Amino acid sequence: MTAAVFFGCTFIAFGPAISLFLFTIARDPLRVIFLIAGAFFWLCSLLLSSLVWFITVQISNKDSSSQQKGLLIFGVVLSVLLQETFRFGYYKLLKKANEGLLMLSSEETMPISIQQLAYVSGLGFGFMSGAFSVVNILADSVGPGTIGIHGDSQHYFLSSAFMTMAIILLHMFWGVVFFDACEKQLWWSLAVVVSSHLLVSCLTFQNPQYVGSLVPTYIIMFLMGLWAFVCAGGSLRNLKFCLTCKDKDFLLAHHRPR
Amino acid sequence: SVTTRDLKKITLDVNSNSVAQKIYVEVNNTVPCVRLLNATHQIGCQSSISGDTGVIHVLESEADLEWPLTKGPNPPYMILLESHLFTRSIMMKIKKESSRIAGVTVVVPNTSPSEFSPHTTCPNENTGVYSDTYGPHLAHCNTTVWNPLGNGLSYEEFDFPVFSLKEDKQCYYDHNRVVNGSAPQYPLCAMQLFSHMFAVTDTATCMRRNDVINFSINPEMVCDPLGDFNVWGSIRPYNRSQLGHRDNESVVMAAARLDSRAFFWDVSTGAEGSISGFVTLLAAAHALRDVTQVAPPTHNILFAFFQGEAFDYIGSSRMVYDMQNGKFVIDLDNVHSLLEIGQVGLRNGSDLFLHSDPVSRMNDTVNDQVREHERYRCSLIHRHHRLVDNFQSSPLPPSSLQRFLRAQNIPGIVLADHRAAFNNKYYESYYDNADNLNLRYPPNMTAEEQLEFLTDTAMALTEVATVVARALYKQAGGDGTQVDNIKADSKTVTQMLFGFLVQANNSWFQALIPPELKDMLSDPPDFYVGVASSSPAKAKPLTRLVQFLLANLTGTATNLTQDQCQKPDDLPDESVQMYSYLWVQGTVPHNGTEKGPFCVRASVRLSQALSPAFDLGEYASRNYSTWTESRWKFIKARIFLVASRDLEMLTLGVGVAVLFSSLLVTYFISTKADVLFSSAREPASAAY
Numbered sequence: 001m002t003a004a005v006f007f008g009c010t011f012i013a014f015g016p017a018i019s020l021f022l023f024t025i026a027r028d029p030l031r032v033i034f035l036i037a038g039a040f041f042w043l044c045s046l047l048l049s050s051l052v053w054f055i056t057v058q059i060s061n062k063d064s065s066s067q068q069k070g071l072l073i074f075g076v077v078l079s080v081l082l083q084e085t086f087r088f089g090y091y092k093l094l095k096k097a098n099e100g101l102l103m104l105s106s107e108e109t110m111p112i113s114i115q116q117l118a119y120v121s122g123l124g125f126g127f128m129s130g131a132f133s134v135v136n137i138l139a140d141s142v143g144p145g146t147i148g149i150h151g152d153s154q155h156y157f158l159s160s161a162f163m164t165m166a167i168i169l170l171h172m173f174w175g176v177v178f179f180d181a182c183e184k185q186l187w188w189s190l191a192v193v194v195s196s197h198l199l200v201s202c203l204t205f206q207n208p209q210y211v212g213s214l215v216p217t218y219i220i221m222f223l224m225g226l227w228a229f230v231c232a233g234g235s236l237r238n239l240k241f242c243l244t245c246k247d248k249d250f251l252l253a254h255h256r257p258r
Numbered sequence: 259s260v261t262t263r264d265l266k267k268i269t270l271d272v273n274s275n276s277v278a279q280k281i282y283v284e285v286n287n288t289v290p291c292v293r294l295l296n297a298t299h300q301i302g303c304q305s306s307i308s309g310d311t312g313v314i315h316v317l318e319s320e321a322d323l324e325w326p327l328t329k330g331p332n333p334p335y336m337i338l339l340e341s342h343l344f345t346r347s348i349m350m351k352i353k354k355e356s357s358r359i360a361g362v363t364v365v366v367p368n369t370s371p372s373e374f375s376p377h378t379t380c381p382n383e384n385t386g387v388y389s390d391t392y393g394p395h396l397a398h399c400n401t402t403v404w405n406p407l408g409n410g411l412s413y414e415e416f417d418f419p420v421f422s423l424k425e426d427k428q429c430y431y432d433h434n435r436v437v438n439g440s441a442p443q444y445p446l447c448a449m450q451l452f453s454h455m456f457a458v459t460d461t462a463t464c465m466r467r468n469d470v471i472n473f474s475i476n477p478e479m480v481c482d483p484l485g486d487f488n489v490w491g492s493i494r495p496y497n498r499s500q501l502g503h504r505d506n507e508s509v510v511m512a513a514a515r516l517d518s519r520a521f522f523w524d525v526s527t528g529a530e531g532s533i534s535g536f537v538t539l540l541a542a543a544h545a546l547r548d549v550t551q552v553a554p555p556t557h558n559i560l561f562a563f564f565q566g567e568a569f570d571y572i573g574s575s576r577m578v579y580d581m582q583n584g585k586f587v588i589d590l591d592n593v594h595s596l597l598e599i600g601q602v603g604l605r606n607g608s609d610l611f612l613h614s615d616p617v618s619r620m621n622d623t624v625n626d627q628v629r630e631h632e633r634y635r636c637s638l639i640h641r642h643h644r645l646v647d648n649f650q651s652s653p654l655p656p657s658s659l660q661r662f663l664r665a666q667n668i669p670g671i672v673l674a675d676h677r678a679a680f681n682n683k684y685y686e687s688y689y690d691n692a693d694n695l696n697l698r699y700p701p702n703m704t705a706e707e708q709l710e711f712l713t714d715t716a717m718a719l720t721e722v723a724t725v726v727a728r729a730l731y732k733q734a735g736g737d738g739t740q741v742d743n744i745k746a747d748s749k750t751v752t753q754m755l756f757g758f759l760v761q762a763n764n765s766w767f768q769a770l771i772p773p774e775l776k777d778m779l780s781d782p783p784d785f786y787v788g789v790a791s792s793s794p795a796k797a798k799p800l801t802r803l804v805q806f807l808l809a810n811l812t813g814t815a816t817n818l819t820q821d822q823c824q825k826p827d828d829l830p831d832e833s834v835q836m837y838s839y840l841w842v843q844g845t846v847p848h849n850g851t852e853k854g855p856f857c858v859r860a861s862v863r864l865s866q867a868l869s870p871a872f873d874l875g876e877y878a879s880r881n882y883s884t885w886t887e888s889r890w891k892f893i894k895a896r897i898f899l900v901a902s903r904d905l906e907m908l909t910l911g912v913g914v915a916v917l918f919s920s921l922l923v924t925y926f927i928s929t930k931a932d933v934l935f936s937s938a939r940e941p942a943s944a945a946y
Contacts, residue, residue, distance in 0.1 A: 015913070018917070019917070019921040019923075024924070145281040233936060
């Protein structure tokens with residue numbers, strides 16, 4: 001559609017992610033490393049699931065559209081499950097890495113806490129997932145044409161960008177909740193994370209009814225956001241303190257360095 | 259998470275990108291107008307390097323031009339023209355207001371208009387024989403305008419792309435209709451045309467830029483000279499290693515042109531403009547084969563088929579140049595006379611006109627020669643037509659003879675079906691096709707039946723071919739008693755007409771060509787001369803087809819095997835210096851008639867038809883053709899919908915707003931992080 005749409009959609013899709021990266025991750029090299037490692041783990045899970053799907057497509061009947069649709073659903077479910085498996089694998093890896101880092105370093109406390117790792121790894125998953133979701137669409141949005149000549153909805157680019165933003169943020173929230181649940185052995189929390197991931201993915205089958213897929217996704221995103229906020233240590237009281245600018249008093253009262 | 263989109267990306271589809279497929283509809287079979295350059299000008303069309311996009315507007319009449327040119331609110335526009343609206347006045351109006359016009363597409367028509375010729379009114383006026391020093395009163399069509407219907411569109415320069423496409427107005431009717439004078443709503447249907455041409459200004463500039471490629475990082479030629487190969491053959495063979503003047507040799511030449519052109523690139527046919535001429539000459543050559551073996555004439559007869567004549571006589575000027583510089587088997591002093599077959603397909607009634615150059619005939623010897631020529635012709639009057647001399651002061655029509663006269667005073671006659679202006683209403687245009695020659699076949703005939711059917715056009719051309727053959731024989735000093743035995747074969751003529759005008763891939767043409775070229779006939783033969791190539795093996799399909807036709811019609815079939823055919827010098831009687839040996843497919847064996855491939859021996863050769871200006875390096879020459887064709891990267895067209903500018907800006911605004919608000923929120927959260935997340939369940943945590 002032209003450069004205006006390209007930049008608009010890029011900012012919508014990656015705006016929150018970029019700002020999070022800039023302000024919270026970019027200054028700390030350790031966090032950057034773990035972010036990239038997390039992105040790599042997501043990529044591996046995608047590679048594996050795409051390999052399985054590709055093989056099943058090749059051996060299937062290419063002409064039967066119902067079979068292809070069934071294969072697509074199977075592919076989506078498999079991919080979601082593989083992603084969560086890799087997230088669990090990354091968690092295990094990070095636990096081991098943290099112990100190792102503690103042994104090597106001269107300090108007494110761990111350089112990075114497991115909550116921070118949860119956040120960083122979730123964001124890494126989100127970055128890579130968002131990139132794969134939307135980059136090829138952005139590439140086509142630069143051209144002069146817009147979707148619609150075959151009757152598809154005109155709002156394809158915009159809805160893809162908003163969906164991608166939701167997915168990136170959701171990955172971050174899922175990461176936080178997931179690691180927290182693994183730490184505390186709360187298996188039902190894990191199940192809720194996985195099932196909400198499955199739900200969001202399957203909602204996209206409703207496209208091109210974009211309202212039907214975007215609105216529930218955003219609702220789930222807000223709910224997961226709240227949950228992740230609570231898992232990360234936030235509370236309504238803290239929020240009120242911050243908003244009413246009483247945080248300085250709070251900190252002084254608790255002797256916490258800024 | 260993985261969405262449906264992600265998995266579709268992973269699909270290794272043959273069509274690359276499914277998102278692009280949702281947006282663009284590629285248009286097949288695009289025929290562009292390309293840029294040609296000569297010593298002084300550039301003509302043709304050009305698009306910008308990233309294509310020209312415009313909202314489609316179907317033009318209903320000339321008055322409707324107001325909408326795209328002034329009134330329409332969504333410029334730039336891409337104008338879709340029906341072929342009857344493709345006129346000079348409309349194109350000139352569009353050219354003037356080209357800031358609002360992205361391009362023009364012309365719908366491929368089913369029927370011809372009443373008349374249309376995009377060529378100039380006076381073809382090749384600057385490179386003919388008439389100039390300020392030679393017959394100035396005849397120069398620049400002062401006395402006779404040869405192509406009065408010419409509107410000169412082919413020689414105009416347009417800075418927007420002009421394409422010829424099949425009709426596809428569905429998108430326009432769905433989205434772009436103007437209802438009651440109000441503008442249509444977005445999204446609108448638009449088309450993008452890519453035909454970016456590399457060369458600019460004129461030939462000298464582009465050839466200079468070609469020469470720079472040795473020093474540049476990205477070597478790319480920008481233009482190529484036009485040219486191809488002339489086909490020539492003779493009754494008695496010439497040793498091709500002996501070039502230049504031959505003592506005591508006086509050759510009667512017969513010439514015709516092969517090529518034609520149109521406004522759009524590579525779609526010309528030239529049925530009346532060139533095919534009628536060279537088919538007649540081929541039939542005449544065929545008619546002369548037997549009699550010249552039985553009773554050989556005194557002089558040799560040389561048949562020449564010139565390529566590139568539409569572009570300032572590329573082929574004939576090259577042959578004259580070669581003759582002048584001793585690079586051809588004979589030279590100009592060896593030429594006894596020249597008979598050229600012009601446009602002979604549209605005879606009104608039964609008249610054939612003889613044109614000659616009045617200025618050269620003021621020389622007595624030449625005049626006598628020409629008179630003798632005509633006397634022979636008058637004595638050969640076929641009962642059903644007459645040969646009419648043109649007026650004493652009428653100039654020669656545009657013909658290859660003019661280039662010979664520029665070099666030397668040679669007696670010559672041009673045979674044509676028109677006294678003054680052309681009878682051809684579609685000279686050098688896309689419509690000069692089988693219908694223009696009234697080539698009609700009865701309905702419900704298969705291709706093979708049509709191949710054999712004797713059309714009226716073929717009968718008419720056969721008569722002309724007979725006259726030509728007899729005249730050539732007499733002119734070459736042949737035995738007078740044998741003249742009545744010379745008859746052109748109407749079956750050959752009708753097969754040639756079918757092959758060149760209806761379907762080239764037929765059994766007769768397939769039999770004439772070698773096995774490795776059998777796919778050459780899959781497309782209709784190109785009659786546009788195209789860019790020059792260096793080796794005869796890469797000559798244009800039309801040229802090669804004429805070469806094999808001439809070999810078949812004037813040569814002899816031999817018993818040589820395929821290996822012997824490729825190396826005939828090993829045999830005592832054969833000589834590759836005198837003849838050319840061609841291994842052809844022969845008829846496909848059926849019903850037991852096992853013909854199979856065989857070796858044809860003929861004195862038929864190809865000689866290069868590249869303008870001498872390029873060999874001499876005179877790219878701004880006024881004497882020779884300097885036509886070049888620009889190069890380009892790709893030519894394509896696609897249709898899609900465009901959204902309104904407001905929607906695009908809204909998207910950008912929303913994006914920027916999201917970015918800024920997320921930056922603010924993140925900054926807020928990160929500065930207050932230790933307060934916000936202070937109820938962490940692990941008390942011993944590092945600072946955030």
